Amino acid sequence: MKKIFITLLAVSSLTACTGDLDQQPQTDSQTTAEVVYGSEQGYKMALAKLYASYVIVGQEQGGGNADISSNNGQDFLRGYFNLQECPTDEVAGTWLSGDKIEGLTYMTWDANDPWVADTYYRAYYTISLCNEFLSHATEDAVSTSENLKAFRAEARFLRALAYYYVLDLFGQGPFVDETMGVGSYIPERYSNSQLFSFIESELKDISENGLLDASAAEYGHATKAAAWTLLAKLYLNAEVYGAGNHYTDCITYCKKVMGAGFSLETNYAKLFNADNHKRTNEIIFPFVVDAKNTITWGATTYIVCGECGNTSSQDPAKYGLTNGWGMFRVRGELPALFAGNETTDSRFMFYTDGQEQWLNKAVDDQSQGFFGEKFSNLNDAGEAASNTGAVGADIDYPVFRLADVYLMFAEGVLRGGTGATRSEALQAVNKIRQRAFGSNDGDINEAQLTLQFILDERARELYWESCRRTDLIRYGQFTGGSYKWQWKGGVADGRTTESKYNVYPIPTTELSANPNLKNENY
16 A cells, blocks of 8 residues: 555654754653564554654644644755755745745845754754664664664664755754763764764665665665665765765765666656655655645645645646645746757746746746646546645655766766766766657767756756755855856845855754854854
């Protein structure tokens, strides 16, 4: 049955704080650790809580009985999407004050920004859940069961993923693992290079010891290929993270994924519909969202309802929606990357009727900027998968997929990594473009294979998949003035912005709780 794994168990023992994070976990469950961790099924249900922590906020429909208190009361994925997309050329926010995204939209946030704080605390909440799980799923405790060994490795992957998000967004953070217990101590600050080393070590170990091959794993679980893909991302951005040149390592792990039996889905749009749990040929690791078991107004409900206008002629039913929210559009620079191929490149999934491409009046003017059509709550049969007004969307969020690996592979080659040739890089890129165009008409030649082309192709292929901020930073184009998009820095034509915005600040409340932390330039 679809997504059955994600059914949750509320467990009081899973809400341990990490000491200084002030997360205020809340639960009325009296289930004891002895009961939860007394059987393999108990371990599995506790593990489901770790996965679900990325897409829900509480134990009741739509976030009721919240796990932690927060400024906006939204899940990790909604916050992460906003932090990765709202400051860039891929999103033009509509409800600036109502959704508290002025700071993100104009690249003027500070250490009191509510979305920055929410995303930080949600990441550490997941880390605390993983630590609690691992304190019970010790090596000795799981030694007699192959399933439990895999569960332990998956929890380590989910923790490494959360720490990766901390590294990428904040460049530093307190470090806590399962050996430190729960108490009134102040966690040590880990620098970007220290976080890098921890994540690298964890992923290498679990990809060799514990995680299953994709062919042997239940849907929604982390696999060896998921760890390899995260390693590739880590290595591609290693210089940004203060860890030096690792492009050869990036190529190595991309090749591992490419050799693991994955293939590109023929129909690009089906990667983002309500039946995308069937696209395990390309989707390497998803955040599972289910309108029965993980009802949320964040996650993909936010994305699919948010992309659909509520003041335009766009018909919500066309996307399996009860209503559109009109939360965001795209800034004009993104569709401009498709210039000349709007009708031939299948990835041009924007609603343009009655909409102006460029935001010449105001960033929140809904008549300007194209709305989106990339995500859909329709299943393969063209039927609405759920009532989004009552239970949210039924679309999984592709965290890692093969097309991204192909583009990382090509970029690693162009940046001087060894272990592959330019010809192989070109072939990987053209596979993506052949899927997009349905023929060889979109193929590029070797002279066209440049780093700037890769950045632009990543935007065309991966927009709204929470990659853009990280990509622009790696290319030196997020802050500064080498690339200005409309309303960057809060002015219509864009302006040069300070380099401090390449990392988000640790929230003010956290600085007060942990004197080991500090923000530079904020």
